[in-house]
Amino acid sequence: MNAISYLILALAKILHLLINLYTFVVAISVLLSWVSPDPHNPVVRTLRQLTEPIFYKVRRFMPRALFRTGIDFTPMIVLFVLIMLDTVAVQLLYDLAASLRR
Secondary structure: OOHHHHHHHHHHHHHHHHHHHHHHHHHHHHHHHHHOOOOOOHHHHHHHHHHHHHHHHHHHHOOHHHHHHOOOOHHHHHHHHHHHHHHHHHHHHHHHHHHHHO
């Protein structure tokens, strides 16, 4: 095996870890939105700072009809994208690393 395949494998594992961590951040943010936490709490503020920029970008592309339902579908869309990114991008990096090992 060469060093490049190890670097790509490490990159795939780091990307997988970051996607999983952000998935938990989104899930915790959703759970906190159900209980209406104190907005001045540092944990709540950090979660909002980590999720709201992405949620804002997703909301810009959502049809306005979804906003009339009273349910925020944004976190669900973000989670779907994270799952797809994890499945496709990480697997492509694993496959690339495996092909370089041969």
